[in-house]
Amino acid sequence: MAGPVGSASSPRSGPADASVLPARLVSDLRTDHAGETGAVMIYRGILAITRNPAVRRFAQAHLATEAAHLAAIELLLAPRHRSRLLLLWRAAGWLTGALPAGVGPRAVYATIEAVETFVDHHYTEQIESIDRIDPGRAQAPLQALRAQLHSFRADEIDHRDDAASRFDRHAGPPSRLLGLWVWAVGAGSRGAVKICRWV
Numbered sequence: 001m002a003g004p005v006g007s008a009s010s011p012r013s014g015p016a017d018a019s020v021l022p023a024r025l026v027s028d029l030r031t032d033h034a035g036e037t038g039a040v041m042i043y044r045g046i047l048a049i050t051r052n053p054a055v056r057r058f059a060q061a062h063l064a065t066e067a068a069h070l071a072a073i074e075l076l077l078a079p080r081h082r083s084r085l086l087l088l089w090r091a092a093g094w095l096t097g098a099l100p101a102g103v104g105p106r107a108v109y110a111t112i113e114a115v116e117t118f119v120d121h122h123y124t125e126q127i128e129s130i131d132r133i134d135p136g137r138a139q140a141p142l143q144a145l146r147a148q149l150h151s152f153r154a155d156e157i158d159h160r161d162d163a164a165s166r167f168d169r170h171a172g173p174p175s176r177l178l179g180l181w182v183w184a185v186g187a188g189s190r191g192a193v194k195i196c197r198w199v
């Protein structure tokens with residue numbers, strides 16, 4: 001992995017700037033950008049299908065946060081660094097929201113809990129990777145990015161917990177089909193991140 005870059009004497013506040021980051025972190029940001037693009041589309045997919053008022057309020061609130069995450073990452077990741085498969089990630093995201101929305105609220109909440117659990121781990125790994133590059137927390141660009149990722153992660157944890165709290169466990173555990181779908185969502189997210197590092 002590339003070493004730390006940037007000046008330790010630069011101000012520690014302000015937005016992260018991908019142009020001064022190590023290549024590995026730029027590829028991390030490409031996965032974040034694709035993921036937040038997909039997240040926006042997940043909630044749009046839910047809203048395109050469901051008429052359930054509680055699910056709509058849930059999706060609208062989460063969508064606003066994901067749109068803010070995406071806008072923040074777009075500010076710091078130039079178009080040339082973004083995934084060339086964004087159309088695919090948008091379509092996959094929309095389906096990941098729309099399909100469970102056609103089944104019902106439990107399927108939506110289980111899907112979001114799975115997605116946001118994955119995203120929490122994803123941002124945690126990235127924060128740990130920044131801490132390995134800059135253990136003294138002296139590199140301003142890295143620390144600006146770290147703060148941003150930390151704030152995103154807190155939002156994703158809120159989303160995960162919100163979904164988990166709404167999943168009606170009194171109605172029994174998830175069906176085998178829902179369990180399989182949730183597994184596929186996690187596996188698909190992991191696969192998408194791997195592909196995004198390269199394309």
Ligand SMILES: [Fe+2]
Nearest residue numbers: 036039066069
């Ligand atoms: Fe997000």
Ligand SMILES: [Fe+2]
Nearest residue numbers: 116155156159
């Ligand atoms: Fe989220």
